[in-house]
Amino acid sequence: MTWLVTGGAGYIGAHVVRAFLAEGMDVAVVDDLSTGHRRFVPERVPFLEADVNDVEALAAFMAEQSVAGVVHVAGFKYAGVSVSEPLRTYRTNVAGTAAVLQAMEVAGVEAIVFSSSAAVYGTPDVDTVTEDTPTAPESPYGESKLIGEWLLADQGRARGIRHTSLRYFNVVGSGAPELPDTSPHNLFPLVFTALAEGRVPRINGDDYPTEDGTCVRDYVHVADLAAAHVTAARRLAAGRRLRPVYNLGSGTGTSVRKIVEAIVAQTGADVLPEVHPRRPGDPARIVADGSAAAADLGWAMRHSLAQMVSSAWAAHSAAPG
Template identity: 50%
Template structure:
């Protein structure tokens, strides 16, 4: 098979391309490079620069490379930005997916994997979130991910696609320093940025109904996440007609305060955090039950939080030489 990875030059996408290629799958990257980096694409893997909103370019890519499966990651993903620019998020995340699915069904591509998010659950009032937990997103970003799942399932039923919607929890870490997250919208790089500037990390609210008052999240290593995509792709190929919706997490909650403490301990940089106002759209606790992914894919996260922090720190130091000095 040949898998088209949309957003394959991004942080997560590059890891999925790497994992798929190492597993012996042929891959093609489709990315508009608005946030992705061309040098993340491995030698020998074709890169097509384009938007998923460009139906003609998508269609020519599918046929020109004889694509037989799609992993769709290309999307806007910042909750705060989605609150400020909801129309932009719906256009990029929902209309872009609709255009892509139109081309996929016309080309009779049999398998489709969607990058979804725990943001579809909103503010779940449960200790562990299962795939049956009601989806009540509280941001336009989460709404677009849920709408994307609806689109994928509907297109799958109508066209006979095998589909998988993978709901990512909080992704961190890197396989190699040069593939590290270059953004600072996620907690770990946000803390790195503050510490290496000799500024205290920020805690957005410490009055949540959690053990230490800060938000609790389920962090999953990007390497484990990428391996989940390989497992999902192979599950769809081996069993046509499947319709999977799966949480991709570790099933272990870590608070923001605890994560900051681990980062400072592992980096040796230690300004005490400061508490600021809550951010809109932040739920108190979101932790996955990953039992269904284990049952359906035989997949389970292997790497822990310290692995995420130390690998991400190596990536940060590669891009910021001297950042670890006091």
């Protein structure tokens, strides 16, 4: 039984691939390498370089590899950039998801795990979000992920596919030194790069009603996230009924100050973060209740904050220049 990981040459997708292999499960990868890296995919893993909108190529590859299910990670994942590039976002995330579902139908593949996002919640009016918290995305990216969830649900009703969507919060760390986060928009690589260039990291606002005055966010280790995908795939393959969506969050959260200070300490830099004014619209606290995922998918935070930072720094330091 082979599972296809779309976007399997990217930061998160590559960790999902490793998680499947660690469980002795066959896996294949499709990626257009627009942001992924061919070196992230182990040589023994069948690989197709293709756009997920290419239904014919995807369906043929699924049939060739005897694919039983798909983990759909491929996507345009930059919420801020999506505001200025909405059409690119919708083409990749909405049309691309529809194309993956169409290819599955052609190839007779009946199970899918979808990479969704906390961005579907927008700025919630509660401190801790559950799967029942109203969705109110505030960017084309968040909207595109919510539409992706709808597409899975609609195809489930129409064609009987088994599916679930995993809503990510802030994914950090590394499960292997050769798998760094290379995104130009994510917090950890941004701070690492700033420190390497002699710039001081910044904190936006220190007067929030939180323990240290800075915003509290939910950070999860990428290896823990990847393991949840494998469990979801196993459950779907076994015919088990899963909820349509799950939050993958810590339930507690970490302040921005603690995150930045932990990164600075790990790198050995002799600087203090600069405090800047609040950014408009930043809520004081967004944390996810992951109890549903814990019950159904064995979800757990197995890595501490220190491990998140040290593993990310080790991978960043080992990355090719």
